[in-house]
Amino acid sequence: MKRNIFLIAVGIALAFWPMGGYQEGIIILMCINCIAAMGVSILTGFTGIFTLGHAAYMALGAYTTAILTVRYEIHYIPAIIAGGLIAVLVAWLIGVPTLKLTGDYYAIASIGLGEAIRLIIENWQSFTRGSRGFPGIDPYTTRFLAVFIFIMLAIFTFNMLESNLGRELKASRDDIIAASLLGFNTPRTRMKALIISAFYCGIAGSLLGGYMSFIQPSMFDMMKSTELTAIVVFGGLGSMSGTILGSAAITLIMEYFRDISQYRMLIYGLLLVIIMVFRPEGLMGSREIWDLFKLKIRRRVKNNA
Amino acid sequence: MLELSHVYMKFGGVMALDDVSFKIQDKSLTGIIGPNGAGKTTIFNIISGVYSPTSGRVYYQERDITPLKAYQINRLGIARTFQNLRLFQRSSVLENVMTAAQNRYINSYSETFWGDIKPATVREPRSKYTFWEAISHLGRWKNSEQKLRSTCLDLLKRVGLADRAEQAAGTLPYGMQRRLEIARALALSPELLLLDEPAAGMNPEEVFELNDLITGIHKYFDLTILVIEHHMDLIMKICPHVICIDFGAKIAEGTGSEIQNNPKVLAAYLGTEDEEEF
Numbered sequence: 001m002k003r004n005i006f007l008i009a010v011g012i013a014l015a016f017w018p019m020g021g022y023q024e025g026i027i028i029l030m031c032i033n034c035i036a037a038m039g040v041s042i043l044t045g046f047t048g049i050f051t052l053g054h055a056a057y058m059a060l061g062a063y064t065t066a067i068l069t070v071r072y073e074i075h076y077i078p079a080i081i082a083g084g085l086i087a088v089l090v091a092w093l094i095g096v097p098t099l100k101l102t103g104d105y106y107a108i109a110s111i112g113l114g115e116a117i118r119l120i121i122e123n124w125q126s127f128t129r130g131s132r133g134f135p136g137i138d139p140y141t142t143r144f145l146a147v148f149i150f151i152m153l154a155i156f157t158f159n160m161l162e163s164n165l166g167r168e169l170k171a172s173r174d175d176i177i178a179a180s181l182l183g184f185n186t187p188r189t190r191m192k193a194l195i196i197s198a199f200y201c202g203i204a205g206s207l208l209g210g211y212m213s214f215i216q217p218s219m220f221d222m223m224k225s226t227e228l229t230a231i232v233v234f235g236g237l238g239s240m241s242g243t244i245l246g247s248a249a250i251t252l253i254m255e256y257f258r259d260i261s262q263y264r265m266l267i268y269g270l271l272l273v274i275i276m277v278f279r280p281e282g283l284m285g286s287r288e289i290w291d292l293f294k295l296k297i298r299r300r301v302k303n304n305a
Numbered sequence: 306m307l308e309l310s311h312v313y314m315k316f317g318g319v320m321a322l323d324d325v326s327f328k329i330q331d332k333s334l335t336g337i338i339g340p341n342g343a344g345k346t347t348i349f350n351i352i353s354g355v356y357s358p359t360s361g362r363v364y365y366q367e368r369d370i371t372p373l374k375a376y377q378i379n380r381l382g383i384a385r386t387f388q389n390l391r392l393f394q395r396s397s398v399l400e401n402v403m404t405a406a407q408n409r410y411i412n413s414y415s416e417t418f419w420g421d422i423k424p425a426t427v428r429e430p431r432s433k434y435t436f437w438e439a440i441s442h443l444g445r446w447k448n449s450e451q452k453l454r455s456t457c458l459d460l461l462k463r464v465g466l467a468d469r470a471e472q473a474a475g476t477l478p479y480g481m482q483r484r485l486e487i488a489r490a491l492a493l494s495p496e497l498l499l500l501d502e503p504a505a506g507m508n509p510e511e512v513f514e515l516n517d518l519i520t521g522i523h524k525y526f527d528l529t530i531l532v533i534e535h536h537m538d539l540i541m542k543i544c545p546h547v548i549c550i551d552f553g554a555k556i557a558e559g560t561g562s563e564i565q566n567n568p569k570v571l572a573a574y575l576g577t578e579d580e581e582e583f
Contacts, residue, residue, distance in 0.1 A: 004442075156440040159439065159442045160439055162442075163434070164439065165436065167396075167404040170396055170400075171404045174395060174396065175393060178387070180374075180376045180379075181353055181355070181375050181376070181384075181385060182379065182404060182405045182408055182489070183376050183379040183380045183405075184408065185374075286395050
């Protein structure tokens with residue numbers, strides 16, 4: 001409960017703090033990245049399924065929303081939800097045959113699937129305008145909308161992790177055989193995780209389209225997918241607050257070095273190496289940020305006693 | 306309660322189980338003994354559905370459970386522990402038990418048109434709430450989480466781990482991890498509990514405590530227990546009925562003293578006199 005109030009407070013601060021257009025843009029981008037990273041974190045950090053193709057779900061969300069709002073002139077809110085749902089649908093179709101794969105095999109399959117979805121979008125010229133990109137999207141992603149959706153999804157995620165679904169995901173991450181012998185239908189567990197994460201990425205893609213007002217398939221290539229997974233590893237596998245902090249930090253750092261943009265990837269790589277060397281478990285390990293506070297308080301109580 | 310009938314299990318060219326048949330009575334405490342590599346754990350893997358046997362059938366409460374998957378067999382009320390611990394290391398002790406306890410199914414079957422059984426699909430209402438209640442923390446979430454928590458804490462008290470509830474399971478000492486595995490299996494409120502070498506790697510003192518724990522559980526929870534062990538003493542002390550396995554075949558069955566005096570069992574454990582001459 002305290003956590004949710006804290007998140008809402010952060011949300012109000014992010015949404016209403018007076019700031020210039022440039023800063024607003026950064027906040028929007030940060031929220032979008034956080035949403036997508038939360039999705040990947042549910043799958044990779046909490047269910048233990050490595051994915052290198054989640055940018056494809058962002059692409060699906062972005063294109064669905066763009067086409068619905070521009071061609072069919074549907075209001076952007078149902079269009080964003082539709083973007084998420086289309087990603088869910090495709091994830092379900094993909095998940096049925098592939099989620100029996102475990103470990104690295106799924107990662108390999110996800111690369112192929114991610115690229116395939118991107119190439120379909122790129123080559124379906126009559127519908128998606130192909131690699132020329134899709135211009136003229138109404139810039140519906142305001143700072144308020146991005147922050148609102150981000151905070152809402154963050155609350156849902158943290159709540160979910162404290163429920164029986166969260167425990168189910170973690171069980172199949174930690175030991176899939178033990179999980180199946182505790183009565184969990186593990187392929188179905190993995191499917192649930194994939195579907196939820198695809199929904200998050202679809203929503204993130206929809207918001208990205210509304211922010212950029214122009215999308216093209218090359219925005220959702222393998223680079224983007226690896227970036228999402230890298231952020232989750234950076235934040236710590238199995239730590240949702242780590243994921244959020246990590247993706248916020250990476251977004252800010254990348255923005256900060258925009259002037260020397262040709263070296264940005266260098267800094268990005270350096271950052272990952274530094275994390276690997278000094279905190280091999282990622283920024284937060286598998287703890288949440290409030291666990292750290294609890295530990296500190298406990299230690300202090302012990303010291304005083 | 307449980308019956309194995311002519312079970313064969315082949316791994317490549319190796320015959321891991323060779324025509325094993327036995328019956329286990331309701332509410333009994335049965336031990337399976339045998340030297341290392343005799344195929345004891347394979348029996349458990351077949352009962353719990355990790356492997357399906359090459360041929361032969363497994364019946365549970367007069368129903369053929371051979372074709373069912375592991376999670377379905379579990380939902381029928383069979384829980385097990387593992388020889389090499391399979392705890393959720395990073396989760397807390399309490400969370401480990403809650404993960405199991407949330408998964409209690411009402412012991413209900415339905416039969417398909419062909420007479421196969423479809424296992425339980427009805428979750429026990431205590432820990433039941435929908436996805437939407439889970440993500441919003443509204444509705445039944447709070448109540449059922451609290452109930453789940455308190456029942457799990459009671460269970461941890463019973464196995465003597467209550468003061469460690471918040472600790473990460475991977476950081477517990479070895480003997481306690483074994484207890485936690487038993488607690489986690491019990492949290493499913495099974496009717497048949499399979500314990501796979503519960504005393505492996507324990508010192509004599511811990512084995513002594515384990516004896517009490519197992520017999521205590523058997524009395525208190527009123528369930529059927531099947532224990533695998535190659536420590537003869539443990540089995541002889543607690544199990545009224547013992548089955549002995551060697552090279553994948555059942556070589557003897559009976560009470561503890563019968564087994565101890567059976568020449569085949571002695572041969573399996575100590576070797577025959579002929580062999581010693583070489």
